[in-house]
Amino acid sequence: MAEWWRGAVIYQIYPRSFQDDSGDGVGDLRGITRRLVHVSRLGADAIWLSPVFRSPMKDMGYDVSDYLDIDPVFGTLADFDALVARAHELGLKVIIDQVLSHSSDEHPWFAESRKSRTGPKADWYVWADPRPDGGAPNNWLSVFGGPAWEWEPMRRQYYLHNFLAAQPDLNFHNPDVRAALLDTVRFWLERGVDGFRLDTVNYYFHDKELRDNPPLPCKERLPPVNPYAMQDHLYDKSRPETLAFLSELRALTDRYGARAMVGEVGDETRALELMAAYTAGRARLHMAYSFEMLGDDFSPAHFRRTIEGFFAAAPDGWPSWSFSNHDVARHVGRWARHGADQDRLAKLSIALLASFPGTIGIYQGEELGLADTELSYDELTDPVGLRFWPENKGRDGCRTPMPWEARAPNAGFSHATPWLPVKPPQAARAVDVQEADPNSVLHAYRQILAFRRRHPALRSGGFDFLDLPDPLLGLTRRTQDDVVTGVFNLSPAPHRLPLPRALRESERIGPAQAARLDGGAIELGPNGFVFLRHG
Template sequence: MQQNLMTATDPDWWRGAVIYQIYPRSFQDSNADGIGDLLGIVERLPYIASLGVDAVWISPFFTSPMKDFGYDVSDYCDVDPMFGSIADFDAVIHTAHNLGIKVLIDLVLSHTSDQHPWFVESRASHDNPKANWYVWADAKPDGTPPNNWPSIFGGPAWQWDGGRMQYYLHNFLTSQPDLNFHEPQVQDALLDVARFWLDRGVDGFRLDTINFYFHDAQFRDNPALPPEERNDYTAPTVNPYNWQNHIYSKNQPENLEFLRRFRAVMEPYNAAAVGEVGDSQRGLQILGEYTSNNDKMQMCYAFEFLASAVPTAPRVKAVLDELHEAAPDGWACWAFSNHDVVRHISRWSLSPSAARCYATLLMCLRGSVCLYQGEELGLPEAELRFEDLRDPYGIEFWPEFKGRDGCRTPIVWSPDLLNFGFSAGIPWLPMAREHVSLTVSDQERAPDALLHHYRKAIAFRHAHRALRAGDMTDLTVQGEVVSFVREHEGEVVLCAFNLSHDPAEFTLPPGNWLTVGSELNSSGPSEDGNVHLGPWQPCLVLKR
């Protein structure tokens, strides 16, 4: 077992860090069963280290019936055999740490599998020791559910249980009952889970659905949401989940004290957590609440840049302005893609030059950064047939919403190997034909490949402390050019981005500016003092 307690690590290592998300089922298979695993991660960690990232976030590998592919946990303190063993996880920790990479694991605390022993005991009777560990409620007099709360995966968020003659809450699948955080024993048990993994050597956590932990104890109905306020930040537009303002089913004030307790558990280990805030109306405000005052979460992410809306210059400014208003002392963790959304190359229909520009922009934002496996290769969304789908979300809402399988297909490593080097067996999802020309080995050999641009952008971020930890000021928009200044301990970096297909002009503020980032196609001032930007070109300058 790795002992991580009271390490000499900088407690602020997470501030400005670049975190690489691994979806283990689709990263690397080591035993030819078609499913990626922990030893596969060990094999590929040198590649991840070559990107220059600071940490990895590994999606769930815990024991699970896999109804939601690991986000339905049946044992928080063991590894599902399809991914390997605890010893294999220890090998991940050891290898990553030797490569200078920290390890975050994905804790799913809001709900468990219905096969978890806690739920099996809870549903057995009204008076067993865990009877109150899940959210149980009586039916209305007419037998209908206690209120109008919907499930994100479709239908009501309540499932009838004939044994207890009550409904239980499930914000996701019916096989994912919600834990009752109003019960102190539940909180204590989950904090013990965190301690278990911290003692094994993990450096922190990604906390799934962090704003779903508590529900309204009075079970009040959510109000309707006017059509003009609906968006697709946390659910597809075809999902009626978007038609409610979820003020009672999640986002409860009691959550703040639990997050303080969780932070207190992490502090002796110098560990950090990034929380997923799933809310379409108050996401950035909640991010601010959960990361304020340095006593709760270190960082959180909302869905503004994970949504379908293209981040034009005005939109980027609007999101950053809203964040500054809602979270002046908070800390965001920015991402363009992850395992839950259409890959951003497809979602925003990006050209290769646009993909480079957005990658550079991401590395210049104030906050930390999450990259999703394959993002550095420019992988588009895979097009799958209905019969190939595994995701219950996509199966429910097909064809208007095709689910999350398209962003979860296996990574393509080499064109010369069976299944492009992912597995010697039949992959759990088909290898994407759209990815054939984008393999790691092909891009390694091509100096102008997107993979090398990501390495350069990450290195540029690391080379300038102002980009990792500095403040952001002077946020402006000139046409389709968004610009801002990053400053820390005397270093001042001005970043401007032409987020359009057309050339643009940008006027630098007064000062003596040195062009940097030439490896990222940065443009500098011309003789007239203005900056002439080509389509999708950044301007990165350092104040002398």
């Protein structure tokens, strides 16, 4: 199926935290392979593996020192090949994370580049002279705090790092760099992967003139925790040259048949615009996602505005929507502050996500209704939390190990002390506990994803939003032969909705929660939802 990715369910695996089979407290490829049946039973079409390449792990694998090998903490290339083979046996596609915008400072390319201004790889990274007073070349800031420039004494120059100083940015204006990176992509295509998640895809190119970013208006009396949010990032990312390189990537992957690429777009002011541009037509990315649904806004207006905004900008493009991933607090915790019951909110969330037009992503553990683990400062590993604690506790809370067996050591993740702790609130939601409970979040996920698979309208159909009062969201999905309407209560309070004229002859189908058809109205309990078929 050439376009298997269109409307697919992609399950994200954070390898350090999925399953440890080697006994060192860190998850590994063999552990993932053993647990793939769980992902298959859930109803996913593909897995996305966060980075497993060789790395010093300054940013947990997003600092790559060898693009063509597996880090020993995760296993070997043979283990990777076995994982791909097992996934394919189970009908699962395999997408791997490609971190192309930057490498580790321990990569041989950077070791060569930092030596001198005249070596064979002198121009493979972004280097610039200091200002006359010795300061950084411009005002660009790092996502992880502080200036985006680091002084290198050997070259007497600064190098650019949009993230950690240990993650120098590659110079995409150099054609040799682009060719080398395409070779790394080709290596994994030859090993049988089905696609790529492109990390920080809009960070590839920088402004050659190194112009200062302009400020964004600051509405607050004090600046945000991270001043990065005070700039309009016109020149350090999201540059127009990116489109041509995406076409090069697409041409390469197309030569291998049914492959797919999904790009991560991180931009504070133009994310939907970039998602649209990066997926328009058939010569760029297959799909893209941004952080639009990974934030705190849990309102019908926000979801409608985001979806309609994307398709208005790119009617032939394709989005990928997720509510959680390894970079943000889990959505049950983010949204439960509105007073919702954790299980009800988890079930509502997957029903809502399953109704959205596009491809959908599930982050490991959300099918258990997990919220973030509460960690103390001494338990942290994430550079974000270590720098900005306690105002920003970092990303470790959403990265703690997957709980498989409630009563086993470390909830069945490992017999050794895990790299992040498994605490009682997470262990209590282990897979084995939820397997035994037909009303669990896990069973709800399976039911809703199976329902979505049975209905072509939900995977690939057109869409129309119903004009409903807040906090209700209504969405109709349709193909020529299949029409499904979902109505969702995004509030912990019950609501009664008189049925719109077009739905008065409808019947309830598929999974539902706290919903009752009462004559000409729907009674929706707290975080209730219902799927309807037109009469």
